[in-house]
Amino acid sequence: MGFFYVGIDDTDSPNGMCTTFLASTILNELEENGIEIVGFPRLIRLNPFARFKTRGNGGVSFKIDSKKYGLDEIDLVKKIILDNVEKLSMFDCDNTNPGVVFYQGEITEEMVDYAFKAIHEIITISEAEEFASKIGAEIHKFKKGRGIIGSIAAISCPLQDYTFELLAYRDKSKYGTLRCIDYDSVVRMDNETYGETFENIDGKYLAIEPKTPCPVLYGIRSNSPNVLEKAKEIVIPNEEIVDYCIFKTNQHTDMHIQNVDKIENMKKYGCYKVKGVVKDNPHVIEGGHMFFTLSDDSGEIECAAYEPTKNFRKIVAKLKEGDSLEIYGGIGEQNTFNIEKFKVLSLNNIVYENPICKCGKRMTSAGKNKGFKCKNCGNKLGSSDKIPKEINRELINGKFYETPVSARRHLAKPLIRMNL
Numbered sequence: 001m002g003f004f005y006v007g008i009d010d011t012d013s014p015n016g017m018c019t020t021f022l023a024s025t026i027l028n029e030l031e032e033n034g035i036e037i038v039g040f041p042r043l044i045r046l047n048p049f050a051r052f053k054t055r056g057n058g059g060v061s062f063k064i065d066s067k068k069y070g071l072d073e074i075d076l077v078k079k080i081i082l083d084n085v086e087k088l089s090m091f092d093c094d095n096t097n098p099g100v101v102f103y104q105g106e107i108t109e110e111m112v113d114y115a116f117k118a119i120h121e122i123i124t125i126s127e128a129e130e131f132a133s134k135i136g137a138e139i140h141k142f143k144k145g146r147g148i149i150g151s152i153a154a155i156s157c158p159l160q161d162y163t164f165e166l167l168a169y170r171d172k173s174k175y176g177t178l179r180c181i182d183y184d185s186v187v188r189m190d191n192e193t194y195g196e197t198f199e200n201i202d203g204k205y206l207a208i209e210p211k212t213p214c215p216v217l218y219g220i221r222s223n224s225p226n227v228l229e230k231a232k233e234i235v236i237p238n239e240e241i242v243d244y245c246i247f248k249t250n251q252h253t254d255m256h257i258q259n260v261d262k263i264e265n266m267k268k269y270g271c272y273k274v275k276g277v278v279k280d281n282p283h284v285i286e287g288g289h290m291f292f293t294l295s296d297d298s299g300e301i302e303c304a305a306y307e308p309t310k311n312f313r314k315i316v317a318k319l320k321e322g323d324s325l326e327i328y329g330g331i332g333e334q335n336t337f338n339i340e341k342f343k344v345l346s347l348n349n350i351v352y353e354n355p356i357c358k359c360g361k362r363m364t365s366a367g368k369n370k371g372f373k374c375k376n377c378g379n380k381l382g383s384s385d386k387i388p389k390e391i392n393r394e395l396i397n398g399k400f401y402e403t404p405v406s407a408r409r410h411l412a413k414p415l416i417r418m419n420l
C-alpha cells in the first residue's frame with residue numbers, strides 16, 4: 001500500500017483559474033510543510049468531447065509515498081488540498097463543480113479501464129461515485145462534484161507514452177491583461193529546442209500563450225523535462241513569473257485515438273483512426289468549413305476540416321473521389337468526424353474525360369447512354385465510355401498531413417513525435 005494518490009478536477013471557469021495552478025499552489029504548501037510528492041505532478045487530458053469541459057478537459061493528479069508519512073501528515077495533506085480547492089475554485093460559474101479524490105493503494109486494472117473510458121467515452125457523476133466506492137477511494141464533491149469523474153481518471157491513467165509541460169504562472173495583478181511575451185525569444189527557443197519541444201509557435205501565432213484570463217503566462221511542451229528548463233531560460237516573459245511547475249502528461253500521445261476496423265463501429269463523442277475511401281470531392285460551406293464523405297463497406301461518415309484549421313483545409317481540398325485514406329479524429333456534436341490528421345494510403349490519379357473528336361475539339365455527351373457528339377463538326381460516337389487520363393496529384397502517397405498547431409487538440413500526437 002505504498003502510495004497515497006490525489007486527483008483534482010473542475011476548479012476553473014472561462015473567467016479564470018486553472019487546475020494546474022491550483023495544484024502547483026497546493027504542492028508549494030505541502031513542501032512548506034515538509035511533504036514531498038513522488039515524481040512529477042500529472043496533467044491528464046480526458047475525452048475532448050466531454051460536455052462540461054472548460055477548455056482542454058484536463059484533470060490533475062499526484063502521489064505521495066505514504067510509508068514516509070504518518071496518518072497526521074496525510075490528514076494535513078488532505079486539509080491543505082481541500083482548503084485550497086475551497087478557496088481558489090471558480091464557484092460562481094455554473095459549470096465549475098470541483099471534485100477531489102484521495103486513494104490509497106495500487107492502481108488496479110479496473111482503474112486503468114476506467115481511465116481509458118474517461119478518455120474514450122462519457123462517464124456520469126453517479127457512475128464515477130459508484131466506481132470510487134468500489135475501489136475504496138475517498139471523494140469530495142463541491143457543488144455537483146462533477147470533477148470526481150476526471151479526478152479518478154487522472155489518478156488511474158497509465159502513462160506508457162508521455163510528454164511534459166512547463167507551466168509558468170503570472171502575478172495575480174496581471175490576470176486578465178494582455179500577455180506580452182517577447183515573440184523573437186520564442187522563435188529563438190523554438191529554433192534551439194524544436195524536436196524536443198513542440199507546438200511553440202505557428203507563424204505569428206504564439207502557441208505557448210493561452211488567450212484566456214487564467215493564471216498561466218505560457219506553457220512549453222516537450223518530450224523530456226530537462227529541455228524545459230533551457231527553454232524557460234530563453235523565453236523573455238516581459239512580466240514577472242511568480243511560479244512555474246512541470247507536469248508529466250498524456251498530451252500529444254494520441255491516447256484518445258481508438259483503432260476501428262469499420263466506419264459503422266465508430267460512436268459519437270469517440271476519437272478514432274479509421275480507413276476509408278473519399279466518396280465525393282471536398283466542398284466548402286459558408287464559414288469556410290471544408291467537408292467530404294469517407295466511406296467503406298460498412299457505411300460512410302461526413303469528415304470536416306473546420307475554419308480554424310486554416311491552411312489544412314487547402315490540403316484537404318486536394319483530396320479527390322477515390323483516394324484511400326487513414327484518418328485520425330473524433331465525432332463531435334454534429335455527428336461529423338473532425339479530422340486531426342490523415343495518411344494517404346493511395347491516390348486516385350485517374351480522371352475520366354470525354355473523347356477528343358477527330359476535328360480536335362472535345363466532344364460533349366449526346367444524352368444518357370447515347371454516346372458523344374461534336375458541337376464543332378457534328379461527328380457522333382456511339383460509345384458512352386469516357387477516356388481514362390492519368391493526372392499528377394499534389395498529395396503524396398504514404399504521407400501524413402496534420403492540422404496546424406493553432407488548431408490542434410492537446411491529445412493529438414504531432415507528426416514530429418511519430419518517428420516518421
Ligand code: ATP
Nearest residue numbers: 010053054055056057058118122123146147149150
Ligand atoms: P482546463 O483545461 O482549463 O483545466 P477543463 O477543460 O479541464 O479546463 P474542467 O473544468 O476540468 O474543464 O471540466 C471538465 C469536466 O468534465 C470535469 O468535471 C470532469 O470531471 C468532466 N469529465 C472529464 N472526462 C469526462 C468524461 N469522459 N465524461 C464525462 N465527464 C467528464
